[in-house]
Amino acid sequence: MSHRPSLRPATVILAFTVMLSCGVMVPRADAGIGGQSTVVMPETAVVGVTFTATMTLRNFSTPPNDTESVRVTGVFLTPSCASPGFAICTPGNRDPGVFAILSAAGDPGFAPCAGIAFQIGPPDPATGETQLIPGQTITLGPTNGSLAARTCQIDLLLVAKKLPENPATPGTGETWAVGHTSLQGVTSGLNGTASSSSLINVVAAPPAPPTAVPTLSEWVMIMLAGVLVLAGAIALRRRMA
Numbered sequence: 001m002s003h004r005p006s007l008r009p010a011t012v013i014l015a016f017t018v019m020l021s022c023g024v025m026v027p028r029a030d031a032g033i034g035g036q037s038t039v040v041m042p043e044t045a046v047v048g049v050t051f052t053a054t055m056t057l058r059n060f061s062t063p064p065n066d067t068e069s070v071r072v073t074g075v076f077l078t079p080s081c082a083s084p085g086f087a088i089c090t091p092g093n094r095d096p097g098v099f100a101i102l103s104a105a106g107d108p109g110f111a112p113c114a115g116i117a118f119q120i121g122p123p124d125p126a127t128g129e130t131q132l133i134p135g136q137t138i139t140l141g142p143t144n145g146s147l148a149a150r151t152c153q154i155d156l157l158l159v160a161k162k163l164p165e166n167p168a169t170p171g172t173g174e175t176w177a178v179g180h181t182s183l184q185g186v187t188s189g190l191n192g193t194a195s196s197s198s199l200i201n202v203v204a205a206p207p208a209p210p211t212a213v214p215t216l217s218e219w220v221m222i223m224l225a226g227v228l229v230l231a232g233a234i235a236l237r238r239r240m241a
Contacts, residue, residue, distance in 0.1 A: 032065035033192030035140070037181035039077065041200040045160040048205050050102065052157055053198075055132075055179050057113075059140035059150040061192065065185055066143040070192070072152065074182035075118070075132040077101065079158065080175040082166045084197030087180035089127045095166035096128030098175060098202060102157040104132045113138045113152035139186065160202050173202035 036058040045051050055077060059070050080098035081089035089095075101120050106113030116138065121131035132154065141149030168174040180195035 032063070033061045033068075033070060033183055033185045033188070033190045035060045035070065035181065035183050035192065035194040036196065037075075037179050037194035038196045039177050039179040039198040041177045041198040044201045044203060045099075045158075046203055046205055047160045047162060050157060050159045052155065053177070054107075055104075055154045055156060057138070057140065057152040057154070057181050057194070058147075059143055059183070060194070061143050061183075061185070065188060065190065068188060069142055069150075069186045070140050070183045071186060072113075072134070072138040072140065072181060073184050073191075075134070075154070076129055076180050077132060077156075078127055078129040078178040080128055080164060081178050081197075082164075082168050082175065084176040084178055084199070087178065087193065087195035088129065089178055093166065094127050095164050095175060096123060096125065098128070098160065098162055098164050099158045099177075100161055101130055101132075102159060104154050104156050106134075106138075107153040107155050110151050110153045111148060112140050112150070113154065118154065140183075163202055163204060168199065173204075174199060175202060176200075 036056065038056040038058070039053070040056070041053045042051055055075070057072055057075070061068060061070060076088075078089045079101065080095045082093035082095060083090070101123075104118035104120060106116035106118075108114045113134065117135045119133040119135070121133055123130045138152055140152060143150060163173050164175040166175075168176055176197045176199055178195070178197045180193060183192040183194065184190070185192075
């Protein structure tokens, strides 16, 4: 009969220490790569009216990755959500279909994405989350470099299609736009994310102004003018006869 040797606690602790020192079982830490993904919506949008908004991406990686450029590997925007607490709109807060994103393009004033057109992906039917897909790779400069070299601004054109059905505050048209971005270090290959949100109030289009109805005195003036025109026409015809 074979006999299996038992491992004493001290032996287990020693073996685990050796494994850690060799890098075994240590998860990959991506904490050094990060950034900002700032969404700015107007205070108010009117149903049926187009409006502009921006989404700014910025490299804010921390040491030792602050000397490293990062690639933008994913840009996502959920235009309407009842809560801004997460990078994605969670169940219970979802309210798709309030807005449609019509276009997205890199602002000319920001070199990393100047003039780059973005394809508008299909909105997720459940959440309304939409991916903005750049026509070419966007690389943000290192954190320790100039602000302009590590910043990309995406100019957005949207339209409000309806009032929120699941507003942030009951009885209002308030909703949150939630954006998040995925980043990857060019040198290290480490990954990072950034997210932000912006509150906007959606209001119904104002009713068309009522057609003005002439008052009694205005009707009298109109009829009098008609009589004068008719009398003049008759007098002119008699002269020509």
